[in-house]
Amino acid sequence: MPLARRLGLADAVFIGLGSMIGAGVFAAFAPAARAAGSGLLPALAVAALVAYCNATSSARLAALYPESGGTYVYGRARLGEFWGYIAGWGFVAGKTASCAAMTLTVVAYAAPGLGQPWRSLLAVGVIGVVTGVNYLGVHRSALATRVIVCITLVVLTLVAVFGFSGAHVSPWTPFHGGGVLEAAGLLFFAFAGYARLATLGEEVRDPARTIPRAIPLALGLTLVVYAVVAAVLLVTLGPDGIGASSDPLASAVPWLSPVIRVGAVVAALGSLLALVLGVSRTTLAMARDGHLPRFLAAVHPRFSVPHRAELTVGVVVAVLATTTDLRGVIGFSSFAVLAYYAVANASALTLRRDEGAAPKAVAAGGLAGCAVLAFSLPAASVISGCLVLGLGAVAYLVRRRGVVR
Template identity: 55%
Template sequence: MSSQTSLARRLSTTDAVHIGVGSMVGAGLFTAFAPAAAAAGALLLLALLVAAVVAFCNATSSAQLAAQYPTSGGTYVYGRERLGHWWGFIAGWGFVIGKTASCAAMAMTFAAYVVPGAWQRPVAIAAVIGLAAVNYHGVTRTARLARVLVAVILALLALTLVAVVAGTAPVHVGESGPVGWTGVTQAAALLFFAFAGYARIATMGEEVTDPRRTIPRAIVISFAVVVPLYGITGWVLLDRLGAPALAATEAPLRSAAETTPYAAWLGPVVIVAAAVAALGALLSLIAGVGRTALAMARERDLPTPLARVHPKYAVPHVAEVALAAIVSLLVLVVDLREVIGFSSFGVLTYYAVANAAALTQSGRDRLYPRPLQVVGLVGCIVLASTVPTESLIPGVAVLVAGMAGRAVVRRARG
């Protein structure tokens, strides 16, 4: 069998929904609300609404494009087909760097909840290696594990939110300093980090059955599950902790649990929920980044060995092993809050190209009205430009470095 054979179509709509929800439920719920509250203060829920609107527009663009181009690579492929090779590269590179950072963030979140500080980085690396091994042995195992993780996360999260509401009184929401529109958009950019999981469904377009029907349905269903969940969680945290206290904590749900009379048993529940959510997001992230790297390597925009598909397990095994190695290295050096902003910048770049590509579709390939893509494109540009400076500068630098590297390689090839 060829080392660059096609991937196998094994995922149903239900499988894809579980992977999408598992990708989204994790990051924002347990990490992103705190830095977002620091930026937006009492306007946190407005920032969440802005992030949700932009994410919804992006979701419809992704669904529309994935239905026409049901192959691995997501917007890397869509950008190449609709806008040209350079735009495809910008999208793919933005996704790879942003989601590689997300992998590190999820591994670190998992470790931060389950072990003391001295053990966190080794445990985070072990989580990366373990879940890369799961992905290596086939996407159907990824989907089965995603189902289990999603069920556990939702059950534990529901228990936590009910206990926090029942066990604590509302507080004055308060302010965390003067907040303007820039603070709201910066918070929205950070919260967007939590919504971006539906891209994982599009990047797995070569592995779903009946992709024209399955991909749009799975993206929209995943989004419909997650947006209300984030809204409720954000309201509970803001209402029970207040903006200043929420901004000051590194573990918002754990801090909320500690204010209740049930802290003795609710604290461990939150820890388990956070750990499982982080693992679920990391599992899907590894799958999504590996498949985008596969698509880019097929077009020689990344080293061609990354395009190899395992003859038995039908997964891009070289890409996933390389990803696990890079993420393990990042875990040793990154800061969690900064890497959230870096990830958001990369992924917002990816979705800006997706919206621009979707704007060019017409006829039977157009599933949603063009104004949604216009709002999505403008929203991505605005949010990407307002991520915190400590994330924006390295994000721009790495994006430009990738473009320069591609230009040098293309010139060398003649």
């Protein structure tokens, strides 16, 4: 049973914004500043450039293959079943971990002094509510994302206005050139939400026109927001102050801290909403092809959503959020997402002119950029990412060998 096509251009752009302007804007700048010092803005530019190449490749492919699954579908069609599977595996594994991280972010900001077992119960409640919203239908999820994005943007606007009008410090410190790429890899994590648009290809009206327009619009708006926030932090705290703060935006405008805390919770919820949406759609596509259990491929007859995939993702995220410390998983998720986009760019390199191919330099630059940023991340993130992708590859080969026999 096909999914219902309910999303227009505005809905798609807001889903992209909800995926990218999330908890990352409240947390990503501190570790990035520690890595790059006054090179924070160059690192942001590098991350945006790689994201632009990825977005262009994804948009061209999404127009040609308007199906749920994103790069999982593109990799299978252009490079072969194995590479599509690796992309899908990396997306599901990395973004499921990100869902748990977002859940814990909501709990940390909403109830910072809460102890166990109440923290775990709150985490389960948060993912339960988000899963329920998605279960009722993607259109309601899109409406909720629109509201969340508007609230987050209002909070960030207040930070920008009062931050620029307040006391300033020198934004310059020693330039940590060697850390710019590491910082770019961390900041890229915040740009990665446009993949959610590609995974919704089966639910967008006129996908061949809507998706290629929605991806660059959402990415461009996100870049403007991140650049303004980075500038505010640099002139109010300086690179050292950003790196030393666990909550840079609140430190930049201390008297606005309660509002910023609410904004962080709302933003994390927006990211979680869109992440669960995207992971469940890729799970649906992989289940349809037998790479995951086929019972996950069911579509609800009333709500037209992959309800079993959504419930399964919700349960796994709840388990992770209540049993695992996921602070280190951010790096792993970044590595997995960069691997996912590397497959997208490699797929785009195979497009012909009559298939809407972008200049080869764009896809080649995106592929090279993904590789460089992925292996510039901390060693622990690279090792864990390689291990998880390797386990996925072994599972594929074992299954393939069984099918051949």
